[in-house]
Amino acid sequence: MTERPLLSLDEHLCFAVYACARETMRLYRSFLEPHGLTFPQYMVLVALYELGACTVKALGERLYLDSGTLTPLLKRMQESGLVDRRRDIEDERKMCVSLTDKGRALREQLGEVPECVKEQIVGLRDEEVADLRAQVRALLERIHLANERLSGE
Numbered sequence: 633m634t635e636r637p638l639l640s641l642d643e644h645l646c647f648a649v650y651a652c653a654r655e656t657m658r659l660y661r662s663f664l665e666p667h668g669l670t671f672p673q674y675m676v677l678v679a680l681y682e683l684g685a686c687t688v689k690a691l692g693e694r695l696y697l698d699s700g701t702l703t704p705l706l707k708r709m710q711e712s713g714l715v716d717r718r719r720d721i722e723d724e725r726k727m728c729v730s731l732t733d734k735g736r737a738l739r740e741q742l743g744e745v746p747e748c749v750k751e752q753i754v755g756l757r758d759e760e761v762a763d764l765r766a767q768v769r770a771l772l773e774r775i776h777l778a779n780e781r782l783s784g785e
Contacts, residue, residue, distance in 0.1 A: 659752060663745045667738060672705055681739055685730035
């Protein structure tokens with residue numbers, strides 16, 4: 633039996649996606665630090681602007697984050713006054729999360745962040761952004777389905 637050669641790092645799709653995600657977060661950091669935010673906190677805020685008050689489970693599903701990752705993130709955001717976490721009145725097993733006035737107030741300031749980031753990526757046109765986003769979303773959905781199949785969900 634012949635041994636299959638190992639792909640080089642540059643031939644791994646996972647590496648290209650991973651490195652791109654890390655560099656993207658690094659680029660965002662320049663625009664988020666003045667607001668005292670990390671990239672994951674920014675993503676939580678964007679999701680809550682979209683969803684409104686919701687359960688931690690719903691927020692985790694939207695962000696593709698498990699509760700072990702999301703809970704400490706939300707605790708830090710609550711300590712900094714951006715979100716509020718409370719037990720659901722009807723079902724105390726559920727934790728609900730909502731924006732505070734301070735979290736809502738950041739929305740307008742954060743609205744310019746994606747455009748500032750895009751301006752830093754020299755030569756990237758709106759059509760390219762839309763195409764890349766569609767391709768990455770399609771890849772994400774395929775990988776998510778593969779993970780569900782493998783985990784038996």
